[in-house]
Amino acid sequence: MDVSAAIKGRRSVRSYKDQAVENDKIEKVLEAGRLSPSANNRQEWKFIVVKNAETKKKLARAAMNQSFIGRAPVVLVACATESKAVMTCGHPTYAIDLSIAFAYMLLQAYELGLGTCWIGAFREDEVKSVLGVPTNARVVALSPLGYPATDTVARSRKSLDEIACLEMYR
Numbered sequence: 502m503d504v505s506a507a508i509k510g511r512r513s514v515r516s517y518k519d520q521a522v523e524n525d526k527i528e529k530v531l532e533a534g535r536l537s538p539s540a541n542n543r544q545e546w547k548f549i550v551v552k553n554a555e556t557k558k559k560l561a562r563a564a565m566n567q568s569f570i571g572r573a574p575v576v577l578v579a580c581a582t583e584s585k586a587v588m589t590c591g592h593p594t595y596a597i598d599l600s601i602a603f604a605y606m607l608l609q610a611y612e613l614g615l616g617t618c619w620i621g622a623f624r625e626d627e628v629k630s631v632l633g634v635p636t637n638a639r640v641v642a643l644s645p646l647g648y649p650a651t652d653t654v655a656r657s658r659k660s661l662d663e664i665a666c667l668e669m670y671r
């Protein structure tokens with residue numbers, strides 16, 4: 502599968518088969534995060550793979566009771582090991598680094614036939630306490646990971662005209 506096919510085909514999946522995800526596939530997904538770029542190549546990240554049923558349920562509760570998270574065979578949690586660095590442009594480095602890495606991982610998962618769903622609605626303190634994440638670290642995103650149980654429909658997108666312009670901001 503080429504990159505554009507993955508970008509076009511990926512959808513958020515919120516229903517998963519009761520089927521384990523092979524460890525070599527999980528490793529490939531993690532490898533996509535490991536290889537992704539980061540500011541100054543700092544790689545200040547830690548990706549937690551959660552398979553324990555109780556822990557997954559606790560994560561689903563911390564994610565505003567989005568129960569489908571707890572029903573996936575795996576939940577991935579993307580953490581920044583450091584959150585103080587700010588780029589010259591004023592944006593916090595960790596949020597951008599982790600978002601790039603997690604996006605790569607979700608696309609890699611899609612290529613492997615696995616479904617994911619970026620989860621941004623969660624109580625960070627609760628996720629930290631469930632997983633023993635240190636106070637100086639940040640939890641940026643979660644995603645269930647598993648084989649999709651149902652087909653998903655493509656969500657609409659704005660047209661290129663609406664989101665791109667030539668030379669100047671219009």
Ligand SMILES: Cc1cc2nc3c(=O)[nH]c(=O)nc-3n(C[C@H](O)[C@H](O)[C@H](O)COP(=O)(O)O)c2cc1C
Pocket residue numbers: 511512513514515567618619620621622623655656
């Ligand atoms: C930063 C971010 C946060 C999101 N948070 C959630 C979430 O908490 N729960 C959820 O079900 N989907 C969440 N989504 C998924 C979006 O709803 C989804 O990507 C969007 O509707 C487009 O659909 P698609 O991913 O199928 O193309 C999130 C996506 C992003 C990028």
